[in-house]
Amino acid sequence: MRTVIFDLDGTLVDSSADLIAAANTVFRDLGHGDLLHPVTVAAGYAVGICTNKPEAMAEALLQSLGIRSLFGSLIGADTLATRKPDPAPYLAAVERAGGAVEHSILIGDTETDLKTARAVGVPCALVTFGPDGRGVAEMQPEALLDDFGGLSALVARHIG
Secondary structure, eight states: EEEEOOOOTTTTGGGHHHHHHHHHHHHHHHOOOOOOOTOOOGGSSSEEESSSEEESHHHHHHHHHTOGGGGGGEEETTSOOOOTTTTHHHHHHHHHOOOOGGGGEESSSHHHHHHHHHHHTOOOEETSSTTTTTGGGGOOOEEEEEEEEGHHHHHHHOOO
16 A cells, blocks of 8 residues: 655644645545545555654644544554654554555655654655745755655656
């Protein structure tokens, strides 16, 4: 299962409407319409979150935004004994979302996200609309994401 794992703070929190629209774009491109369910194999992608924010806080935030059901997994800083950039949280996020690590990508906004992806051996796309803006390009991630409208093409290029 191809899997997209997102960082939360700085990557998703300020962009929930864009994320929903982008996710639906992915599914429309695949011929499935505007229905997103993170654990449905018909869609072709599993979707999860791996954050260094406490799990309960991240859970409450996603619930309040009305988007928690879009994600098949949520791994927070206190879910496991370790946190990003250790690979264990990312691996758990992919596994709990029903994905396969070798066909996954991490979408984030910080050096921690890039180090996590490198530790796991997966591509990383850093968003340019996070706190560091286009400055993230200096870290030389595999890709940059200027807005969620480009998510479908980016994911297709990197994990199919």
